[in-house]
Amino acid sequence: MDPAGHKYFTVIDYVIFGLLLVASMSIGLYYAFTGGRQSTTQEFLIADRSMKCLPLSLSLMATFQSAVAIIGTPAEVYAHGTQYWFIGCSYVLGLLIPAHIFIPLFYRLHLTSVYQYLELRFCKAVRICGTVTFIFQMVIYMGVGIYTPALALNAVTGFHLWGAVLATGLVCTLYTALGGLKAVVWTDVFQTVVMFTGQLAVIIVGVHQAGGLSEAWGKVRDGGRISGIDLNPDPTVRHTFWTLAVGGVFLMLSLYGVNQAQVQRYLSSRTEREAVMSCYMVFPCLQLALLLSCLMGLVMFACYGQNSPVEQQYITSKDQMVLYFVMDMLQNFPGLPGLFVACLFSASLSTISSAFNSLATVTMVDLIKPHYSMTEARATLLSKLLALSYGIICLAMAYLVHLMNSSVLQAALSIFGMIGGPLLGLFCLGIFFPCANSIGAVTGLSAGLLMAFWVGIGGFLTRMPSPVIPLLNSTITVPDVSENITAATAELEADRSAGLHGFYSLSYMWYSALSSCTVLIVGLIISCITGPTKGDDVASGTVYPVVKTAQSYLKPSTCCKTTAEHKVDGQKEMNGTVKEDAGSQEETQRFLPDVELETSV
Ligand SMILES: CC(C)(CO)[C@@H](O)C(=O)NCCC(=O)O
Numbered sequence: 001m002d003p004a005g006h007k008y009f010t011v012i013d014y015v016i017f018g019l020l021l022v023a024s025m026s027i028g029l030y031y032a033f034t035g036g037r038q039s040t041t042q043e044f045l046i047a048d049r050s051m052k053c054l055p056l057s058l059s060l061m062a063t064f065q066s067a068v069a070i071i072g073t074p075a076e077v078y079a080h081g082t083q084y085w086f087i088g089c090s091y092v093l094g095l096l097i098p099a100h101i102f103i104p105l106f107y108r109l110h111l112t113s114v115y116q117y118l119e120l121r122f123c124k125a126v127r128i129c130g131t132v133t134f135i136f137q138m139v140i141y142m143g144v145g146i147y148t149p150a151l152a153l154n155a156v157t158g159f160h161l162w163g164a165v166l167a168t169g170l171v172c173t174l175y176t177a178l179g180g181l182k183a184v185v186w187t188d189v190f191q192t193v194v195m196f197t198g199q200l201a202v203i204i205v206g207v208h209q210a211g212g213l214s215e216a217w218g219k220v221r222d223g224g225r226i227s228g229i230d231l232n233p234d235p236t237v238r239h240t241f242w243t244l245a246v247g248g249v250f251l252m253l254s255l256y257g258v259n260q261a262q263v264q265r266y267l268s269s270r271t272e273r274e275a276v277m278s279c280y281m282v283f284p285c286l287q288l289a290l291l292l293s294c295l296m297g298l299v300m301f302a303c304y305g306q307n308s309p310v311e312q313q314y315i316t317s318k319d320q321m322v323l324y325f326v327m328d329m330l331q332n333f334p335g336l337p338g339l340f341v342a343c344l345f346s347a348s349l350s351t352i353s354s355a356f357n358s359l360a361t362v363t364m365v366d367l368i369k370p371h372y373s374m375t376e377a378r379a380t381l382l383s384k385l386l387a388l389s390y391g392i393i394c395l396a397m398a399y400l401v402h403l404m405n406s407s408v409l410q411a412a413l414s415i416f417g418m419i420g421g422p423l424l425g426l427f428c429l430g431i432f433f434p435c436a437n438s439i440g441a442v443t444g445l446s447a448g449l450l451m452a453f454w455v456g457i458g459g460f461l462t463r464m465p466s467p468v469i470p471l472l473n474s475t476i477t478v479p480d481v482s483e484n485i486t487a488a489t490a491e492l493e494a495d496r497s498a499g500l501h502g503f504y505s506l507s508y509m510w511y512s513a514l515s516s517c518t519v520l521i522v523g524l525i526i527s528c529i530t531g532p533t534k535g536d537d538v539a540s541g542t543v544y545p546v547v548k549t550a551q552s553y554l555k556p557s558t559c560c561k562t563t564a565e566h567k568v569d570g571q572k573e574m575n576g577t578v579k580e581d582a583g584s585q586e587e588t589q590r591f592l593p594d595v596e597l598e599t600s601v
Pocket residue numbers: 064065066067068069070087145255286351409412413
């Protein structure tokens with residue numbers, strides 16, 4: 001350690017970190033020179049629709065699991081206890097709904113970009129609005145993703161901030177631009193393994209340092225870090241069971257249901273069944289990731305107790321804590337700090353590469369291809385250049401994020417809610433409401449975005465840095481202290497619930513639900529006013545027959561059918577081939593077997 005408090009890497013740490021970059025790069029090069037050598041957009045953007053479910057599921061998890069989650073979650077658990085863990089409950093519905101509604105619908109339409117759906121269901125203008133909103137979301141998120149690990153590394157080890165940003169940005173841009181989606185998915189698989197290994201190693205050594213398992217458990221329990229289930233219905237409380245488990249479902253749907261980065265993976269799958277399976281397999285992967293990051297927070301608490309290195313002023317922000325902990329506790333384990341830093345950067349590389357690839361896809365498929373005709377070779381070259389340009393934009397965004405300052409986990413999840421939420425609403429409007437029209441869709445999307453930014457920015461400006469629960473937690477019996485806290489909290493609550501303040505203090509975990517519901521409500525009202533779409537005019541296969549499906553499961557006559565028969569029935573109905581009680585809204589879908597669009601990208 002030097003006088004500035006920096007802890008240094010040893011040679012072996014540098015070697016491990018370097019190996020990560022070299023290995024990722026090699027995977028990119030491998031896919032640049034094998035298979036179809038990335039000579040078609042079909043291969044570059046959608047991996048020839050040949051992926052299997054195991055790599056896809058790891059890649060699906062890796063996409064939205066960046067260094068933000070790896071350092072943000074433990075910091076959250078250290079400061080506020082394990083309440084955040086309840087977000088794991090939202091994974092159930094948050095993955096079942098995509099698996100059984102969104103994936104079959106998108107897969108059967110044979111899309112390349114999920115925004116093609118919007119043109120099929122509404123019109124070109126809605127598609128472009130959706131695409132632009134998505135680009136906006138991912139570009140900001142990318143900035144947070146690449147900057148976060150570099151900043152932590154810089155703060156704790158003095159490693160050059162922009163050196164780290166540039167090195168990772170360059171490597172990532174290169175393997176994405178050379179190897180296409182295949183390289184992105186397979187580097188994700190490799191990086192996920194590094195990620196889990198790094199976390200696991202630190203947790204094991206951390207428990208050892210804290211004096212063993214029972215000692216560590218005693219410390220976190222006595223420190224009040226094991227949170228009971230908080231059933232407070234108040235939507236302004238940041239983390240309760242409801243904000244996390246119910247608000248979280250909307251967040252998960254916006255990410256795993258309609259986000260291009262994820263949908264592209266489902267679409268690149270060999271069969272629809274494998275796409276659905278991969279979505280199922282994300283569940284255990286996500287739970288494991290959540291478990292490891294929450295445990296890391298608890299282990300940190302077991303080691304530091306109430307004396308957080310932030311309070312001791314070794315570091316300046318909660319987000320630097322995990323890396324500080326690693327460098328501080330694992331000094332005598334050469335290689336472990338390097339492994340953890342590799343874990344951190346793995347998490348971010350896998351996120352940024354997915355972002356580059358999905359951004360290149362939508363820019364090509366939704367914005368360029370429909371307007372300019374070009375040869376396949378030229379389109380492929382252009383797609384690669386696009387991936388490269390987004391790499392440069394990402395570096396610029398990192399600089400912008402550098403100028404902001406906020407808890408990274410909350411910042412990332414707020415972006416998902418504020419921009420991803422309205423997009424979720426837009427897709428749900430099209431899928432579940434056959435009467436919705438294009439004017440309703442565009443107005444709804446704008447209203448949802450406005451609502452999200454109003455509450456998001458209002459909240460950001462009025463909220464003092466989120467009130468940190470004093471480290472002396474409720475389970476500790478210091479009566480006068482907890483009384484004071486209760487009084488202060490009550491005052492704060494009273495302040496909050498008044499008028500606009502009440503609105504602004506809405507928990508960020510509800511942003512996604514609020515903005516997607518706004519899109520639905522405004523979209524439906526405007527559609528009704530301007531003349532709802534008639535059932536006959538809705539393109540086949542673009543709406544999900546909610547009533548019909550529910551009926552098919554409830555109909556007594558189907559009870560004695562085998563499950564297999566049942567499934568066939570459900571599929572027929574989704575394709576609109578079964579026409580029993582004519583007149584119901586779903587019946588109006590016409591039967592168009594294989595919808596062939598200009599999707600042959
Ligand atoms: C998006 C979820 C909630 C999905 O588990 C999680 O991976 C997470 O908290 N991500 C934070 C954002 C990030 O890691 O970039």
